[in-house]
Amino acid sequence: MSSQTITPPQAPPAESPTLGELAARHGLTVSGARPPLGRYIAQLWSRRHFITAFATARLTAQYSQARLGQVWQLMTPLLNATVYYFVFGVLMDTAKHVPDFVPFLVTGVFIWTFTANSVTAGTRAISGNIGIVRALHFPRAALPIGLALQQLQQLMFSMGALAVILMCFGEFPTFSWLLAVPALALQAVFSTGIAMVVARLAARTPDIAQLMPFLLRTWMYVSGVMWSIPIVLKHMELPGAVVLALRCNPVAVYIDLVRFALIDSYTKAQLPPHVWALALGWAVLLGVGGFVYFWKAEEQYGRG
Numbered sequence: 001m002s003s004q005t006i007t008p009p010q011a012p013p014a015e016s017p018t019l020g021e022l023a024a025r026h027g028l029t030v031s032g033a034r035p036p037l038g039r040y041i042a043q044l045w046s047r048r049h050f051i052t053a054f055a056t057a058r059l060t061a062q063y064s065q066a067r068l069g070q071v072w073q074l075m076t077p078l079l080n081a082t083v084y085y086f087v088f089g090v091l092m093d094t095a096k097h098v099p100d101f102v103p104f105l106v107t108g109v110f111i112w113t114f115t116a117n118s119v120t121a122g123t124r125a126i127s128g129n130i131g132i133v134r135a136l137h138f139p140r141a142a143l144p145i146g147l148a149l150q151q152l153q154q155l156m157f158s159m160g161a162l163a164v165i166l167m168c169f170g171e172f173p174t175f176s177w178l179l180a181v182p183a184l185a186l187q188a189v190f191s192t193g194i195a196m197v198v199a200r201l202a203a204r205t206p207d208i209a210q211l212m213p214f215l216l217r218t219w220m221y222v223s224g225v226m227w228s229i230p231i232v233l234k235h236m237e238l239p240g241a242v243v244l245a246l247r248c249n250p251v252a253v254y255i256d257l258v259r260f261a262l263i264d265s266y267t268k269a270q271l272p273p274h275v276w277a278l279a280l281g282w283a284v285l286l287g288v289g290g291f292v293y294f295w296k297a298e299e300q301y302g303r304g
Contacts, residue, residue, distance in 0.1 A: 034298040043139045051142050055149035062150075074161045081109040088226040098228050099265040103166050107262060108225040110162050111184075111255045114155040115191045116216050121147035122195030123212050126203035126301050133302035140301045141294055144199040148192040155184070166262055176261050183257035189283040190250055193290030200294050203301055223251040230270045247272040250282040 035043065044051075085105055088094040098104050125144040126133060133140060159180075163173070202208040222245075229246050238246075246252065257279060259266040272278065 034295065037292070037295060040139055040141075040295055040298070044141055044145070047138060047142055050138075051146045051149060054142070054146040055153060058147065058150045059153050074158060077109050077113045077158060078106075078161075080113070081106045084109065084226045094227050097231050100169065100171070100263055103169050103171050103263050104228075104259060104266065105226055106162060106165055107259050108223075108255050110155070110158050111187070111258050112220055112223060112225045112251060113158075114151055115187065115194070115251050115254075116220065117154070118148045118151045118191035118195045119198055119216060120212060121151060122198040123202040123209040125195065125199035127206060127209070130302060140298055141196060141291065144195045144294065145192055148188070148195045151191070152188050159184075162262075171263055174264075179261035180258050183254055183261060183279065186279045186283040187254040189287035190254070193283075193286030193288070196290040196294035197286070200297050203297070219251065222246060223249055224255060228270070229256075248278055250278075250286075253278045253282065 034040070085102065088105075094101070122144050125147055126140065129143055133143075167173075198208065198212070224246075229252060233243055233246065253272065253275060256266075256271050257275060260268065260271055
């Protein structure tokens with residue numbers, strides 16, 4: 001009887017670890033991966049000095065090639081107000097329906113310019129800084145926030161000039177002027193939030209930047225910058241939805257609050273109902289919502 005050698009069964013070869021497993025074993029992480037929201041906020045806070053310096057440097061360089069330099073920060077909205085006064089105040093005779101039309105108009109132009117410039121800057125937040133986005137690792141929200149801060153710094157410069165203009169037309173400082181501070185603070189949060197929304201949209205679809213001037217022009221005309229929404233609503237029969245949209249228009253709300261604070265003839269009767277609740281609601285909705293919306297695409301910026 002012949003003996004047979006029994007070969008014990010061999011264990012299957014061990015599978016090679018995947019790249020993900022190797023990375024996790026050695027503590028490697030995905031480059032540019034989106035961190036949790038809490039950590040992302042902490043990273044932004046740790047770079048607050050960079051954001052401030054970025055905004056200040058951009059503001060300083062904005063008109064560095066112009067002969068008048070930083071004077072254009074004031075001249076641009078003033079020239080716009082002059083044009084609007086000629087078209088709407090003189091040619092269309094809007095001035096006779098609005099008391100203190102010049103303070104009314106200049107205040108509207110200055111406040112509108114802040115949000116409009118923040119939105120325009122937001123469209124270029126990623127594409128206009130693509131080199132730094134691809135070269136350095138940092139929270140990308142620092143860019144639209146920094147650009148919105150630049151516009152806020154410019155607004156603060158303009159508000160000093162606005163105060164002088166108002167006093168030239170008989171509007172002198174009172175305690176009500178302090179109400180402009182919370183109104184502008186809420187508008188700043190709103191404008192920063194919407195800048196982050198358009199920053200994400202424009203990073204994915206660059207054509208948004210070409211479309212934005214037309215959208216902003218339409219938004220300006222329905223925001224009561226150069227005409228009084230309550231007077232128009234009083235003399236026109238409009239559908240209820242249109243009336244509600246005009247009264248709840250966020251930029252119109254912030255313009256109304258600043259006019260109420262600075263202009264004596266602009267009374268509480270001209271404010272929409274629950275105006276402070278509207279101002280706060282828009283600031284929270286766009287400020288928080290816009291930030292979260294931008295953060296959700298963090299790993300996509302600069303990858304296209």
